[in-house]
Amino acid sequence: xxxxxxxxxxxxxxxxxxxxxxxxxxxxxxxxxxxxxxxxxxxxxxxxxxxxxxxxxxxxxxxxxxxxxxxxxxxxxxxxxxxxxxxxxxxxxxxxxxxxxxxxxxxxxxxxxxxxxxxxxxxxxxxxxxxxxxxxxxxxxxxxxxxxxxxxxxxxxxxxxxxxxxxxxxxxxxxxxxxxxxxxxxxxxxxxxxxxxxxxxxxxxxxxxxxxxxxxxxxxxxxxxxxxxxxxxxxxxxxxxxxxxxxxxxxxxxxxxxxxxxxxxxxxxxxxxxxxxxxxxxxxxxxxxxxxxxxxxxxxxxxxxxxxxxxxxxxxxxxxxxxxxxxxxxxxxxxxxxxxxxxxxxxxx
Amino acid sequence: xxxxxxxxxxxxxxxxxxxxxxxxxxxxxxxxxxxxxxxxxxxxxxxxxxxxxxxxxxxxxxxxxxxxxxxxxxxxxxxxxxxxxxxxxxxxxxxxxxxxxxxxxxxxxxxxxxxxxxxxxxxxxxxxxxxxxxxxxxxxxxxxxxxxxxxxxxxxxxxxxxxxxxxxxxxxxxxxxxxxxxxxxxxxxxxxxxxxxxxxxxxxxxxxxxxxxxxxxxxxxxxxxxxxxxxxxxxxxxxxxxxxxxxxxxxxxxxxxxxxx
Numbered sequence: 001x002x003x004x005x006x007x008x009x010x011x012x013x014x015x016x017x018x019x020x021x022x023x024x025x026x027x028x029x030x031x032x033x034x035x036x037x038x039x040x041x042x043x044x045x046x047x048x049x050x051x052x053x054x055x056x057x058x059x060x061x062x063x064x065x066x067x068x069x070x071x072x073x074x075x076x077x078x079x080x081x082x083x084x085x086x087x088x089x090x091x092x093x094x095x096x097x098x099x100x101x102x103x104x105x106x107x108x109x110x111x112x113x114x115x116x117x118x119x120x121x122x123x124x125x126x127x128x129x130x131x132x133x134x135x136x137x138x139x140x141x142x143x144x145x146x147x148x149x150x151x152x153x154x155x156x157x158x159x160x161x162x163x164x165x166x167x168x169x170x171x172x173x174x175x176x177x178x179x180x181x182x183x184x185x186x187x188x189x190x191x192x193x194x195x196x197x198x199x200x201x202x203x204x205x206x207x208x209x210x211x212x213x214x215x216x217x218x219x220x221x222x223x224x225x226x227x228x229x230x231x232x233x234x235x236x237x238x239x240x241x242x243x244x245x246x247x248x249x250x251x252x253x254x255x256x257x258x259x260x261x262x263x264x265x266x267x268x269x270x271x272x273x274x275x276x277x278x279x280x281x282x283x284x285x286x287x288x289x290x291x292x293x294x295x296x297x298x299x300x301x302x303x304x305x306x307x308x309x310x311x312x313x314x315x316x317x318x319x320x321x322x323x324x325x326x327x328x329x330x331x332x333x334x335x336x337x338x339x340x341x342x343x344x345x346x347x348x349x
Numbered sequence: 350x351x352x353x354x355x356x357x358x359x360x361x362x363x364x365x366x367x368x369x370x371x372x373x374x375x376x377x378x379x380x381x382x383x384x385x386x387x388x389x390x391x392x393x394x395x396x397x398x399x400x401x402x403x404x405x406x407x408x409x410x411x412x413x414x415x416x417x418x419x420x421x422x423x424x425x426x427x428x429x430x431x432x433x434x435x436x437x438x439x440x441x442x443x444x445x446x447x448x449x450x451x452x453x454x455x456x457x458x459x460x461x462x463x464x465x466x467x468x469x470x471x472x473x474x475x476x477x478x479x480x481x482x483x484x485x486x487x488x489x490x491x492x493x494x495x496x497x498x499x500x501x502x503x504x505x506x507x508x509x510x511x512x513x514x515x516x517x518x519x520x521x522x523x524x525x526x527x528x529x530x531x532x533x534x535x536x537x538x539x540x541x542x543x544x545x546x547x548x549x550x551x552x553x554x555x556x557x558x559x560x561x562x563x564x565x566x567x568x569x570x571x572x573x574x575x576x577x578x579x580x581x582x583x584x585x586x587x588x589x590x591x592x593x594x595x596x597x598x599x600x601x602x603x604x605x606x607x608x609x610x
Contacts, residue, residue, distance in 0.1 A: 001571055019509075107509040108509070111489070114480045114483075115480070117476070117480070118445070118480040118483035122445075122571055123443060124444065126472075126476055127474070136573070158360070163577070164576070165575040168572050170571065207487075207519050208486075210490060210516045210517060210518040212514050212517075213515040213516065213517055215512060216513050216514075218513070308603075308607060310600060310603070321588050324588070326586055326603050327587065327588035328588075335596045339600050343604070346605075
């Protein structure tokens with residue numbers, strides 16, 4: 001790789017993903033993390049906003065922590081397409097030289113991130129769950145320079161069986177994609193303003209500009225389990241789609257939302273939108289009920305950050321008990337309705 | 350029409366994971382399969398071959414010499430040619446160095462369409478496909494759930510979280526395939542027999558076109574592993590075995606204690 005002058009690269013940048021001119025939640029989460037990292041590096045947070053007619057969104061980004069917003073606004077950027085968005089973000093990176101560039105690990109970010117990293121010739125670490133500032137190598141090695149103030153990017157691999165911490169010591173920006181629901185937003189600062197810079201590198205369509213023939217929105221009335229404070233999650237042990245009624249009653253009584261494991265989706269009992277885990281969503285509610293869920297690592301990878309985990313399972317060797325704060329070995333068909341009754345009774349008092 | 354399908358031999362994650370002392374994976378020590386998304390990509394290519402005359406499917410993999418197995422499996426399913434890119438100097442590559450290597454190999458080939466899996470189950474990065482397309486200067490359509498050929502273009506159903514786009518791209522282009530794309534066919538007995546004897550093209554560093562040494566292998570990888578380990582889980586809490594009514598009381602007491610109810 002070409003030697004870069006690392007000193008030229010400053011600031012923590014966030015790709016502020018928008019879809020239909022609405023900022024995606026992941027952008028605010030990344031701004032929260034970026035604020036923390038920028039504090040440690042004594043530098044600024046910059047949001048990069050790319051789209052068509054998106055200038056009105058800059059104040060929102062300021063409220064969630066952006067000191068500066070770089071807006072690339074062009075009719076070619078109306079809906080997400082890899083090439084013009086790559087051109088936009090790569091041009092911003094080449095012009096403004098960030099030391100850190102964070103992108104959401106969404107269906108957009110996992111396409112845009114790699115394409116941009118290849119264009120600007122730097123490393124990219126995918127699907128990070130922890131981002132910290134630290135030294136590389138972590139422990140000094142005789143005869144090797146230990147670099148300070150590096151972005152250390154931690155991510156699961158092998159279906160959640162392992163975790164690795166990655167650094168990008170010789171190239172800039174240090175790029176990472178981050179899964180939705182992992183980082184915390186800051187409390188919005190009402191009325192905050194950011195410095196706004198409009199930047200347009202010019203867009204000339206070529207063969208790399210694909211044509212969008214049709215956009216089909218798949219509307220579901222399913223709630224977003226990532227926003228729920230209490231999740232009542234069921235697994236294969238629930239037994240049938242009909243038997244989820246027990247969980248729905250509990251969820252209603254306690255003010256929670258029903259979610260599920262992959263087995264439940266595979267059996268067609270619940271839609272994919274409700275799936276927690278490696279191939280589903282990452283959740284961190286205040287309370288997570290794991291009911292009839294054995295707790296394979298692919299599932300626990302998506303929920304183990306929950307504040308309190310309560311597991312009910314008839315198999316006392318189920319691995320879910322290894323991550324549960326409170327584990328109950330017993331029959332969910334009896335325990336769940338009894339618990340629902342108690343919660344209802346308590347609510348009446 | 351010429352299609353190149355990039356496939357990867359991956360450790361079966363159910364079989365446990367082993368590391369080299371430098372923190373990279375000890376691939377030689379693990380059981381292996383053809384990566385599921387790649388297999389769906391191969392199946393998509395074979396369906397185009399079933400549908401049209403004069404379609405030629407080449408499967409290409411980068412890996413240890415043992416990765417030849419996955420090429421033979423692909424050929425037993427119906428691929429026409431297999432290319433193994435293997436060389437000591439390519440070891441320890443991150444996604445940048447891997448995509449640089451594969452692009453360097455593909456530059457030797459004629460192609461209309463390149464198909465890769467969305468992501469491999471070992472790294473789960475989803476980066477190599479889009480990065481290959483960038484190195485080759487062709488369009489990419491990621492997360493494909495359906496692929497159709499129309500003249501000199503492809504029409505792809507591109508999946509997002511809450512929608513899909515029907516996207517048209519002029520060939521040559523690269524598509525990354527989701528497992529949801531199809532149900533891959535089985536190898537045929539005749540196919541297995543033929544694939545056993547089929548000639549596999551083996552390429553090393555010298556066969557890579559327009560690639561600088563500084564972009565290859567562990568040394569050419571901008572990302573470095575600071576540490577790797579088996580996942581440390583938070584410790585187990587309390588576990589109780591109780592009669593159902595006592596169990597409900599127990600949970601209720603915890604919910605009250607934590608001010609949730």
